[in-house]
Amino acid sequence: MSAISLPAHDAHSAAHGAHTMTVGQFVRTYVFSIDHKIIGLQFLFSTLLWFLVGGLLALGIRWQLAWPWSDMPVIGRMLFSAEGGQISPEFYTTLFTMHATVMIFFVIIPILAGAFGNYLIPLMIGADDMAFPTLNMLSYWFMWPAFILIGLSFLWPPYGAGGGWTSYPPLSAVWEAAPGSMWPQNLWLLGITCVGVSSMLGSVNYMTTIIQMRAPGMTMFRLPMTIWAMFITAILQAFALPVLTAAGFMQLTDRMLGTGFFLPEGLVVNNSLPASGGGQPILWQHLFWFYSHPAVYIMILPAMGMVSDIIACFARKPLFGYKPMVYSISGIAGLGFIVWGHHMFVSGMNPLLGMTFMVSTMMIALPSAVKVFNWMGTVWGGKVQFTTPMLFALSFVSMFIIGGLSGIFMAATPVDIFIHDTYFIVAHFHYVLFAGTAMAVFGAIYFWYPKMFGRMMDENLGKIHFFLTFIFLNGTFFTMHILGAVGFPRRLADPYDYETFRHLLPMNQFMSICAICMVAAQVIFAFNFFRSMFFGTPVGRNPWGANSLEWFAPTPPGHGNFDMQPVVYRGPYEYGSPEVDTDNYPQWQPPPTDPKRLYKSEQH
Amino acid sequence: MGRFWSILFLLVPVLGVGCFVWAMADMWPMQGHWLPENINDHGRVIDNLFLFILVLTGVIFAATGLAFFWFLWKYDAAKNPQPVAFTHGSHTLEVVWSILPAGTLVFIAIYQMNAWADAKMRRPMLPGPDGQMATQDDIPKPSTCEVTGRQFEWRLRYPHSKPENWKPGDPYVYGDDDLYVVNDLHLPIHEEIVLSIKSQDVLHSFFLPNLRVKQDVVPGMLQHVWFRANKTGVYDIVCAELCGWGHYKMRGRLTVESRADFDRWIAQQVQAQSQSSFTPTPTAAE
Numbered sequence: 001m002s003a004i005s006l007p008a009h010d011a012h013s014a015a016h017g018a019h020t021m022t023v024g025q026f027v028r029t030y031v032f033s034i035d036h037k038i039i040g041l042q043f044l045f046s047t048l049l050w051f052l053v054g055g056l057l058a059l060g061i062r063w064q065l066a067w068p069w070s071d072m073p074v075i076g077r078m079l080f081s082a083e084g085g086q087i088s089p090e091f092y093t094t095l096f097t098m099h100a101t102v103m104i105f106f107v108i109i110p111i112l113a114g115a116f117g118n119y120l121i122p123l124m125i126g127a128d129d130m131a132f133p134t135l136n137m138l139s140y141w142f143m144w145p146a147f148i149l150i151g152l153s154f155l156w157p158p159y160g161a162g163g164g165w166t167s168y169p170p171l172s173a174v175w176e177a178a179p180g181s182m183w184p185q186n187l188w189l190l191g192i193t194c195v196g197v198s199s200m201l202g203s204v205n206y207m208t209t210i211i212q213m214r215a216p217g218m219t220m221f222r223l224p225m226t227i228w229a230m231f232i233t234a235i236l237q238a239f240a241l242p243v244l245t246a247a248g249f250m251q252l253t254d255r256m257l258g259t260g261f262f263l264p265e266g267l268v269v270n271n272s273l274p275a276s277g278g279g280q281p282i283l284w285q286h287l288f289w290f291y292s293h294p295a296v297y298i299m300i301l302p303a304m305g306m307v308s309d310i311i312a313c314f315a316r317k318p319l320f321g322y323k324p325m326v327y328s329i330s331g332i333a334g335l336g337f338i339v340w341g342h343h344m345f346v347s348g349m350n351p352l353l354g355m356t357f358m359v360s361t362m363m364i365a366l367p368s369a370v371k372v373f374n375w376m377g378t379v380w381g382g383k384v385q386f387t388t389p390m391l392f393a394l395s396f397v398s399m400f401i402i403g404g405l406s407g408i409f410m411a412a413t414p415v416d417i418f419i420h421d422t423y424f425i426v427a428h429f430h431y432v433l434f435a436g437t438a439m440a441v442f443g444a445i446y447f448w449y450p451k452m453f454g455r456m457m458d459e460n461l462g463k464i465h466f467f468l469t470f471i472f473l474n475g476t477f478f479t480m481h482i483l484g485a486v487g488f489p490r491r492l493a494d495p496y497d498y499e500t501f502r503h504l505l506p507m508n509q510f511m512s513i514c515a516i517c518m519v520a521a522q523v524i525f526a527f528n529f530f531r532s533m534f535f536g537t538p539v540g541r542n543p544w545g546a547n548s549l550e551w552f553a554p555t556p557p558g559h560g561n562f563d564m565q566p567v568v569y570r571g572p573y574e575y576g577s578p579e580v581d582t583d584n585y586p587q588w589q590p591p592p593t594d595p596k597r598l599y600k601s602e603q604h
Numbered sequence: 605m606g607r608f609w610s611i612l613f614l615l616v617p618v619l620g621v622g623c624f625v626w627a628m629a630d631m632w633p634m635q636g637h638w639l640p641e642n643i644n645d646h647g648r649v650i651d652n653l654f655l656f657i658l659v660l661t662g663v664i665f666a667a668t669g670l671a672f673f674w675f676l677w678k679y680d681a682a683k684n685p686q687p688v689a690f691t692h693g694s695h696t697l698e699v700v701w702s703i704l705p706a707g708t709l710v711f712i713a714i715y716q717m718n719a720w721a722d723a724k725m726r727r728p729m730l731p732g733p734d735g736q737m738a739t740q741d742d743i744p745k746p747s748t749c750e751v752t753g754r755q756f757e758w759r760l761r762y763p764h765s766k767p768e769n770w771k772p773g774d775p776y777v778y779g780d781d782d783l784y785v786v787n788d789l790h791l792p793i794h795e796e797i798v799l800s801i802k803s804q805d806v807l808h809s810f811f812l813p814n815l816r817v818k819q820d821v822v823p824g825m826l827q828h829v830w831f832r833a834n835k836t837g838v839y840d841i842v843c844a845e846l847c848g849w850g851h852y853k854m855r856g857r858l859t860v861e862s863r864a865d866f867d868r869w870i871a872q873q874v875q876a877q878s879q880s881s882f883t884p885t886p887t888a889a890e
């Protein structure tokens with residue numbers, strides 16, 4: 001933690017007294033901190049650690065798909081001594097269940113809302129902290145029971161929860177349905193509930209902070225896109241999460257008390273007869289996706305916001321169509337509540353309802369398309385600086401085009417009949433969530449790192465990291481579209497038993513090699529991340545020449561953020577404005593006194 | 605370096621389209637890396653829709669990818685002496701690029717509704733008592749076989765009872781002397797087939813890749829799928845919904861054969877089933 005012993009600009013700065021701290025002060029400052037930046041960094045470190053875990057779980061899946069039933073080199077014997085170093089089919093179900101659970105609930109959602117939401121919201125709106133700092137601290141510490149519960153559910157002998165991250169009953173709800181459907185499934189449900197509590201505490205806080213605590217002059221339409229995205233995300237969380245929590249408890253009572261919400265009459269699972277009945281398995285799917293589809297947008301909107309900020313900054317040009325961007329985020333959020341049924345086209349849901357969901361799902365592609373066009377419009381006519389954060393942000397746009405377009409195949413119900421639950425869908429959501437969100441997160445880390453730690457990350461290492469990640473992610477995920485076209489199903493421990501898919505093994509081996517290289521490339525990132533904390537080039541307040549308020553605060557900001565009250569005069573994207581001679585025009589800079597210099601906008 | 609990165613982004617549409625074209629061209633090393641052979645008369649419409657959307661999205665993908673490359677190439681700060689175009693957007697452009705995709709998307713949605721209805725809602729019918737099709741008293745075509753998913757196998761039940769006024773050519777009905785088979789589905793070619801599908805324990809999904817049929821089976825629900833196979837052969841029945849640790853081995857086999865072969869197979873199976881395994885069969889020895 002001495003890493004943060006950088007020149008403190010603030011009398012309140014905790015780093016200032018790092019060497020003379022008592023244990024109690026240390027705990028209050030860095031462990032149970034109520035400073036939004038420390039909480040943001042706690043989220044960042046925790047989620048990056050889980051990112052590693054989730055990535056390694058993915059490699060386990062890829063190993064089995066490329067070299068089925070063969071001993072894993074080196075670690076196989078340590079992990080699966082009972083099977084002689086192979087992945088057993090039971091463990092394979094646990095692997096993909098945990099890969100998704102970890103990546104969604106412990107990485108993407110908390111790194112966007114928890115890490116960047118926490119760190120950036122007060123700084124970008126010019127507030128000294130969140131509206132409810134203690135609630136904020138709790139939102140981080142509620143993640144720990146979740147970490148422990150899900151970790152236990154993974155490690156529970158003999159097999160962890162294996163019902164998929166979607167936990168469809170009866171497989172997940174009936175005690176005897178699978179080895180992992182016993183205690184591990186209970187722990188999994190409790191863990192998800194804790195993540196839900198954490199997200200809920202965060203979302204209440206973000207909404208209040210953004211509405212109530214903006215600096216003077218910071219109107220809603222002068223907010224950076226990052227903040228708009230975080231705001232809309234918080235609303236999505238607040239409205240969608242209670243449904244998941246309720247559904248989780250319903251499944252828990254089905255399991256423990258025999259309530260039978262999701263279990264029909266006359267179920268014979270694994271030769272045992274559950275007493276309960278009168279329920280409907282599809283009900284769970286409706287409730288689950290009512291949360292988890294908006295959650296898909298919770299996992300992409302903040303990334304879109306951060307990418308908009310990064311692209312405008314390094315194109316040195318105003319964001320193209322700021323208001324359409326805000327409206328399209330809101331449109332995505334609104335439509336996001338009425339498209340959940342597209343996960344259920346072949347679930348047995350009334351096919352008539354499928355038509356309704358198809359239309360709303362097609363419509364949600366529209367705001368996404370508008371955003372892509374606006375990003376491209378932002379680059380058009382600018383002066384593009386190919387910095388590491390910019391490369392990651394550009395790759396977000398490039399990859400999101402693929403992820404967005406492949407969604408249209410699935411939205412088309414007749415086509416979905418064939419590609420549902422195949423690798424086509426796996427390709428689609430990895431393009432959105434990994435090639436999209438995770439790349440945006442990397443970009444955001446490179447972009448805001450100097451503000452967080454007062455030092456730059458190494459640009460050359462950053463570009464190598466980008467190049468390798470970009471190449472290997474496409475090698476891993478683009479090929480999945482082709483597998484999907486053959487109908488290659490997800491979640492099979494050994495798909496090669498099927499005549500139809502036997503010849504796809506070499507392509508899977510190619511993908512697995514790419515995946516291994518992609519994970520290996522992250523070593524460069526980890527090295528750069530930790531090395532730069534100590535040896536990076538120290539920077540001033542605004543190393544990128546950006547416009548938004550966080551660059552007005554000292555670097556790194558102390559507790560209380562700003563040493564002077566920021567006053568906002570304009571929107572965050574006035575790059576290249578003729579009113580000033582510099583190519584950036586920060587939000588806090590007063591307008592020129594000479595009236596002749598004032599720029600008359602043609603439409604605003 | 606701006607040149608280098610622009611070209612990297614140019615590779616996305618080039619290699620992306622190339623990868624699909626390569627797979628469709630069936631060239632080494634991607635032979636058979638495309639839609640598996642369709643043997644369902646009603647499946648062609650799904651393939652055509654897939655290809656239609658592929659072409660449409662492919663054009664958009666290539667166009668946006670190339671434009672993206674060109675913008676990065678042209679507006680590279682290191683090479684571009686022009687001042688920044690200080691613009692906040694264009695109302696006209698926003699309207700254009702909202703209406704065009706919206707129109708296209710609504711078109712796709714409406715265009716495919718019929719295919720969806722054919723696949724999931726319009727179950728094949730038989731003429732009712734009046735002997736005429738497309739009248740009020742039409743009855744849904746009875747199922748040729750009832751498929752029950754179970755961890756980790758497909759249990760099949762063929763009806764084999766003759767109703768009172770049964771004539772040769774009439775369908776059998778379910779009764780006491782049904783034929784039970786596991787994982788080995790035989791069906792006649794060139795006939796409209798209806799299958800009843802259900803589950804005994806957890807969710808499964810009845811997936812016939814070559815027939816473009818997929819339907820989750822849900823315990824407590826009786827559902828139907830229908831198709832008309834047009835090529836004899838043996839095809840896979842895949843379970844496409846996670847059903848437990850043995851999900852991967854829940855593999856069935858579909859044999860499409862001529863009506864005569866099918867009838868012969870049914871007769872054989874019925875005979876094999878009616879012979880009690882406990883009674884020795886002396887006929888062969890004698």
